[in-house]
Amino acid sequence: AQSVSQHNHHVILSEAASLELGCNYSYGGTVNLFWYVQYPGQHLQLLLKYFSGDPLVKGIKGFEAEFIKSKFSFNLRKPSVQWSDTAEYFCAVNGGAGNMLTFGGGTRLMVKP
Amino acid sequence: GAVVSQHPSRVICKSGTSVKIECRSLDFQATTMFWYRQFPKQSLMLMATSNEGSKATYEQGVEKDKFLINHASLTLSTLTVTSAHPEDSSFYICSAMTGIDGYTFGSGTRLTVV
Numbered sequence: 718a719q720s721v722s723q724h725n726h727h728v729i730l731s732e733a734a735s736l737e738l739g740c741n742y743s744y745g746g747t748v749n750l751f752w753y754v755q756y757p758g759q760h761l762q763l764l765l766k767y768f769s770g771d772p773l774v775k776g777i778k779g780f781e782a783e784f785i786k787s788k789f790s791f792n793l794r795k796p797s798v799q800w801s802d803t804a805e806y807f808c809a810v811n812g813g814a815g816n817m818l819t820f821g822g823g824t825r826l827m828v829k830p
Numbered sequence: 831g832a833v834v835s836q837h838p839s840r841v842i843c844k845s846g847t848s849v850k851i852e853c854r855s856l857d858f859q860a861t862t863m864f865w866y867r868q869f870p871k872q873s874l875m876l877m878a879t880s881n882e883g884s885k886a887t888y889e890q891g892v893e894k895d896k897f898l899i900n901h902a903s904l905t906l907s908t909l910t911v912t913s914a915h916p917e918d919s920s921f922y923i924c925s926a927m928t929g930i931d932g933y934t935f936g937s938g939t940r941l942t943v944v
Contacts, residue, residue, distance in 0.1 A: 749932060760923070760937040761874075768932075807873060816927060817864055822873045 719744035719812050723821035730798050731829050738793040738824050740782075740808030748812035750791040752782055755823075756804045764806075767791065778802070800830045832858045832928040836936025843914055843943055851909045851939045853924030859904035860926035865897075868921040868938075877922075880907045914943040 724739040742748060752764040765776025772784040782793045791808060808821040833856040843849050853863060861882050866874040878899050879887045886899035896918075898910040907926075911918055924936040 751932065753935075761935040763932075763934075766932055811932065816862060817876050817879055818925070818933060819876070820866075820874045825871075 719748070719810050719819045721808055721810050721819050721821035723806075723808050723824050725824045726822065727825050727827075729827045729829065732800055733797050734828075736793070736795040736798045736802075736826070738806055738808075738826075740791045740793065740821055741789050742791065742808075742810045742812075742819075743789060744810060744812040746812050748810050750782075750784060751809040751811070751818065752776065752780070752791070752793050753807045753809060754804045755807065761807070764793070798826075798828050800828045802826060803828045832856075832926070832934045834860075834924060834926050834934050834936045836924050836939060838939060839937060840940045841942070843941070845915055845943055846913055848910055848912045849914055849941060851911075851922055851924075851941075853907045853909070853926070853936050855905045855926050858926075858928060860907070860928075861904060862927050863901060863907040864925040864933075865899060865907075865909050866923045866925065868923060870921075874923060877909075882907075911941065914941070916943045919943045 720743045722741045750767040753761045754764050755761050764780050765774045767774045767784045775781045780795050784791050806824045809818040835854045837852050863880040865877045868874045877892045880899045880901040882901045888894045901907040919942050923938045925933050928934050
């Protein structure tokens, strides 16, 4: 069975600080990897995804993530956060049969203006 | 892009009654839909995978007789919470597979059982 671990449950940053959210997964086969964002009171939105190819993936709103296969990691980064990035971030993995997504526990990011 | 419409967004029901939540794919056909449950300040937990025209596949620990899933058409899946109890109060989210982004999510339904 696949599982996803997000190391940081709560992160508080000041505007313009750099962000890195950790995500590790466990699954022995080929995986598709996703980062989703959930703004307060809103539904999940896709930030970026990795299916294959260049392991450095660029997403919307200045986010990027790097797939490191040897470390089973897919960390999310943003060089300079804004107050509007305050939200909850979920890493998710799709591997194996069934096509279902397995989500990490989420990281709640608060950016102070 | 692909849109999934989920209704209602909020529902309050009395203990012992049943509640139906609808999930519609608006501009694409969704052969497979997923139902998740999200507890406050927690992640999404997959409840079941809904396949059009066949029985849903439930995750371990999810009561299939309590959470009835019907996927009778390529654009509609429903989740019915039967004989609801306060512990069923939660945020329920549906998702459908798409060809572009992989998955698209409904806006969720907040169920409160009183």
